[in-house]
Amino acid sequence: xxxxxxxxxxxxxxxxxxxxxxxxxxxxxxxxxxxxxxxxxxxxxxxxxxxxxxxxxxxxxxxxxxxxxxxxxxxxxxxxxxxxxxxxxxxxxxxxxxxxxxxxxxxxxxxxxxxxxxxxxxxxxxxxxxxxxxxxxxxxxxxxxxxxxxxxxxxxxxxxxxxxxxxxxxxxxxxxxxx
Numbered sequence: 001x002x003x004x005x006x007x008x009x010x011x012x013x014x015x016x017x018x019x020x021x022x023x024x025x026x027x028x029x030x031x032x033x034x035x036x037x038x039x040x041x042x043x044x045x046x047x048x049x050x051x052x053x054x055x056x057x058x059x060x061x062x063x064x065x066x067x068x069x070x071x072x073x074x075x076x077x078x079x080x081x082x083x084x085x086x087x088x089x090x091x092x093x094x095x096x097x098x099x100x101x102x103x104x105x106x107x108x109x110x111x112x113x114x115x116x117x118x119x120x121x122x123x124x125x126x127x128x129x130x131x132x133x134x135x136x137x138x139x140x141x142x143x144x145x146x147x148x149x150x151x152x153x154x155x156x157x158x159x160x161x162x163x164x165x166x167x168x169x170x171x172x173x174x175x176x177x178x179x
Contacts, residue, residue, distance in 0.1 A: 014143050015092070015152040021136055022089025025102070029082030038071035041078075048115035056116070063112045081105060092153020097168050099141050106133035145172030 006013065036044075045067050049060030067074045085105065088098040110116065110130025117128030148170075149156050155169035 015150050022086045026086025032079035038075040041075040042071045044113040048113045092155050094168050099137050103134045103137035106130045
């Protein structure tokens with residue numbers, strides 16, 4: 001077996017990673033609506049800043065004031081964004097845009113309600129999940145750039161019909177054979 005299991009199954013594995021990550025985001029977005037409301041959303045932002053070093057205070061104050069003024073807007077924006085991101089990952093739709101915006105959303109979640117994973121102290125062992133999600137998006141970008149378009153993605157079907165679609169769908173050589 002030349003190349004080993006991972007190499008021989010890269011077509012399915014790269015799609016599987018994207019789809020599983022999409023299911024995680026879809027669940028997360030759905031849970032926002034099932035178990036939270038705009039008021040608890042504001043409390044999460046306030047909790048993210050609790051116990052943080054003083055130099056972070058302007059950052060958390062900005063977000064607390066911004067979200068408090070229109071908590072329903074931010075609550076639904078984040079929940080709908082997470083749900084749509086999950087669906088985009090599952091179906092392989094607008095991957096370039098989804099990966100990039102997903103990475104930014106992950107960093108925003110990590111830096112505001114997760115409070116950069118803090119507060120940091122002698123017993124701190126967790127840096128938060130948002131940063132790990134951002135790293136997974138970087139990995140998906142690198143996989144897409146290295147191995148080309150996925151055979152099992154809605155983008156691949158659309159690219160055959162709309163020639164410019166690769167601009168919002170693919171990283172790297174979009175003309176590479178779909179693998």
